[in-house]
Amino acid sequence: MSPHDTNVAALEPSxxxxxxxxTYTTISDKVAGIVVTEPQPKSWKFGILIGAIxxxxxxxxxIYLFYKGIGIWGxxxxxxWGWAIINFVWWIGIGHAGTLISAILLLLNQQWxxxxxxxxxxxxxxxxxxxxxxxxxxxxxxxxxxFILPYPGTLTMWPNFRSPLLWDVFAVSTxxxxxxxxxxxxxxxxxxxLRDKARNKVGQWAYGFFAxxxxxxxxxxxxxETASLILAGLATPLVVSVHxxxxxxxxxxxxxxxxxxxxxxxxxxxxxYSGFAMVLTxxxxxxxxxxxxxxxxxxxxxxxxxxxxxxxLIVGYGYIMEAFYxxxxxxPYEKFMIYNRMTGPYWPAYWALVLCNIVTxxxxxxxxxxxNPIVLFIISIIVNIGMWLERYVIVVTSLHADxxxxxxxxxxxxxxxxxxxxxxxxxxxxxxxxxxxxxRLRLFPWTVSRKRLGSRRxxxx
Amino acid sequence: MxxxxxxxxxxxVKVLAAAVVLGACGLGTMATGLWLSPFITQQDVAKQQxxxxxxxxxxxxxxxxCRYCHxxxxxxxxxxxxxxxxxxxxHSQIWTNAKMLEPVRASFKTQKPxxxxxxxxxxDFVYFNHSIHVNKGVxxxxxxxxxxEMALTHKGQTLRMGWCxxxxxxxxxxxRPPSExxxxxxxxxxxxxxxxxxxxxxxxxxxxxxxxxxxxxx
Numbered sequence: 001m002s003p004h005d006t007n008v009a010a011l012e013p014s015x016x017x018x019x020x021x022x023t024y025t026t027i028s029d030k031v032a033g034i035v036v037t038e039p040q041p042k043s044w045k046f047g048i049l050i051g052a053i054x055x056x057x058x059x060x061x062x063i064y065l066f067y068k069g070i071g072i073w074g075x076x077x078x079x080x081w082g083w084a085i086i087n088f089v090w091w092i093g094i095g096h097a098g099t100l101i102s103a104i105l106l107l108l109n110q111q112w113x114x115x116x117x118x119x120x121x122x123x124x125x126x127x128x129x130x131x132x133x134x135x136x137x138x139x140x141x142x143x144x145x146x147f148i149l150p151y152p153g154t155l156t157m158w159p160n161f162r163s164p165l166l167w168d169v170f171a172v173s174t175x176x177x178x179x180x181x182x183x184x185x186x187x188x189x190x191x192x193x194l195r196d197k198a199r200n201k202v203g204q205w206a207y208g209f210f211a212x213x214x215x216x217x218x219x220x221x222x223x224x225e226t227a228s229l230i231l232a233g234l235a236t237p238l239v240v241s242v243h244x245x246x247x248x249x250x251x252x253x254x255x256x257x258x259x260x261x262x263x264x265x266x267x268x269x270x271x272x273y274s275g276f277a278m279v280l281t282x283x284x285x286x287x288x289x290x291x292x293x294x295x296x297x298x299x300x301x302x303x304x305x306x307x308x309x310x311x312x313l314i315v316g317y318g319y320i321m322e323a324f325y326x327x328x329x330x331x332p333y334e335k336f337m338i339y340n341r342m343t344g345p346y347w348p349a350y351w352a353l354v355l356c357n358i359v360t361x362x363x364x365x366x367x368x369x370x371x372n373p374i375v376l377f378i379i380s381i382i383v384n385i386g387m388w389l390e391r392y393v394i395v396v397t398s399l400h401a402d403x404x405x406x407x408x409x410x411x412x413x414x415x416x417x418x419x420x421x422x423x424x425x426x427x428x429x430x431x432x433x434x435x436x437x438x439x440r441l442r443l444f445p446w447t448v449s450r451k452r453l454g455s456r457r458x459x460x461x
Numbered sequence: 462m463x464x465x466x467x468x469x470x471x472x473x474v475k476v477l478a479a480a481v482v483l484g485a486c487g488l489g490t491m492a493t494g495l496w497l498s499p500f501i502t503q504q505d506v507a508k509q510q511x512x513x514x515x516x517x518x519x520x521x522x523x524x525x526x527c528r529y530c531h532x533x534x535x536x537x538x539x540x541x542x543x544x545x546x547x548x549x550x551x552h553s554q555i556w557t558n559a560k561m562l563e564p565v566r567a568s569f570k571t572q573k574p575x576x577x578x579x580x581x582x583x584x585d586f587v588y589f590n591h592s593i594h595v596n597k598g599v600x601x602x603x604x605x606x607x608x609x610e611m612a613l614t615h616k617g618q619t620l621r622m623g624w625c626x627x628x629x630x631x632x633x634x635x636x637r638p639p640s641e642x643x644x645x646x647x648x649x650x651x652x653x654x655x656x657x658x659x660x661x662x663x664x665x666x667x668x669x670x671x672x673x674x675x676x677x678x679x
Contacts, residue, residue, distance in 0.1 A: 153623070154496065154621045154622065155621075155622045155623055156622070157626070204465045213471075
């Protein structure tokens with residue numbers, strides 16, 4: 001019996017990570033076949049079409065943004081951070097699951113990672129690219145984004161090294177580099193497989209180029225394992241550091257609600273939580289479409305669901321600690337912030353977040369739920385929405401009402417979504433205002449209902 | 462299975478890798494050189510003006526003070542470009558038929574100002590004020606170069622931010638006594654660093670504020 005015919009499932013009978021009956025050859029044939037030999041299914045073309053449409057919409061939006069400025073997001077004083085920063089934090093968080101799977105789980109010798117690590121890493125790279133886009137889009141003058149890099153130029157000025165936004169640049173670019181290297185180093189043997197299976201000259205050349213002359217000798221494998229371990233060692237601190245630094249973007253500000261000492265770990269847990277949700281969101285359809293149930297088994301879904309449950313509980317603890325901190329600090333501004341977050345004009349966002357991020361994952365305690373791909377898929381989508389709402393709540397509710405009522409205002413009041421009944425103003429005028437508001441209503445329109453904040457100011461806005 | 466790549470492919474990849482690195486360095490060097498060259502900075506590049514006015518002749522030859530034409534330099538952000546009347550204060554008497562001065566006379570008759578092309582300019586996001594510099598002891602020559610040597614006017618310095626900051630970080634190296642601001646021949650004394658510190662102190666130049674962003678970008 002040659003080593004290529006070893007029954008993989010038989011190697012570790014207690015952990016059926018791969019369906020019985022597979023050998024290295026059948027696994028290679030199946031996995032490489034998807035790329036080089038099998039025709040792409042119709043759903044692949046459909047997926048590409050959806051993706052292309054999405055990119056076109058993005059392009060249109062970005063061009064409009066550059067033409068009009070970031071006011072189109074409804075950001076203004078006092079809510080100067082909005083859409084872009086929320087998206088940045090959300091995307092960068094999603095990337096963390098890929099790094100956790102590739103680095104920490106490798107060091108911990110978790111065998112189950114190997115079925116999902118490649119596309120989790122690919123997801124990380126795309127997530128970091130999406131994340132990196134938003135701070136640049138958020139700049140008033142995006143064409144001079146490179147000012148934030150410390151390069152010797154005719155300005156003879158360095159960027160502000162005390163600013164967490166600069167730390168972000170270093171954290172995210174390091175993260176992107178290490179993720180890319182990790183992904184590529186891991187791919188080298190697979191490129192060699194693809195090279196050997198490619199059916200035409202172009203494929204052989206292209207895969208062969210990236211395979212770097214891989215022959216699969218013992219020495220190659222030894223170096224491969226060593227390089228992977230070194231990269232895992234480098235990437236492990238990044239799992240923790242990148243989102244910690246993102247949380248410092250907030251902590252350095254003077255705004256209430258951004259100072260809980262639990263912020264860095266709570267951000268990291270949230271990042272892994274949303275990242276695993278995104279891995280599930282991607283895994284479940286891919287597994288179905290490409291018939292990969294033999295390699296991504298129920299057990300993988302089960303384990304990922306458990307990671308989601310664990311990190312979800314940490315995130316829930318974070319929310320509770322935020323409220324506790326506000327009360328225990330006896331700081332009136334912190335207290336008002338949490339009260340306003342729960343009952344103020346943004347209460348639907350807060351309670352939707354609690355529903356999505358704390359209540360929904362509790363279903364994952366149930367074995368049946370963890371093993372049902374469709375239910376898991378739905379839960380993963382809900383968690384993704386919830387984690388977006390979390391960043392929305394942190395950014396917007398803290399900013400829109402801080403220390404002085406004179407600097408309150410801005411951003412969406414959910415009551416603007418429907419015409420206001422009446423106030424001391426004539427009905428007609430009220431309706432006109434309501435209409436004009438609805439027309440201006442985007443995610444963050446300018447107007448606010450001050451009444452709801454408990455302010456005595458007349459409701460003339 | 463046959464080899465996909467010929468044996469020389471290994472060397473080719475190494476050469477390509479070296480070429481990419483060296484090419485990037487070369488491109489960077491070229492771009493930097495271009496960025497620092499007068500082609501971009503316009504330093505020392507004279508512009509074709511409507512009348513080929515010579516500072517060399519008027520300042521060095523005839524000894525006219527800067528402020529005779531640039532009247533508002535001590536009181537305003539803008540040094541002032543003289544109206545045609547200033548030219549005519551002499552040229553209604555001398556060189557009254559010179560062909561070179563025909564546009565000046567035409568401008569005087571039609572009351573349509575001469576269209577000088579601006580030589581020294583900073584971007585719109587820079588707030589620059591002549592009067593504060595002149596009153597604190599920055600000489601004309603320090604920023605504009607030896608204008609009295611310019612047969613055709615050109616930028617004496619790059620006017621880049623890094624250049625501004627040289628002085629804003631250490632003004633004592635450049636300041637001169639207020640009486641010498643308009644002196645085109647003034648040379649810094651041997652003990653400029655000591656004298657300069659004295660000038661900084663006497664003129665109340667707040668060096669610690671000079672590099673605040675909002676000093677120039679308001």
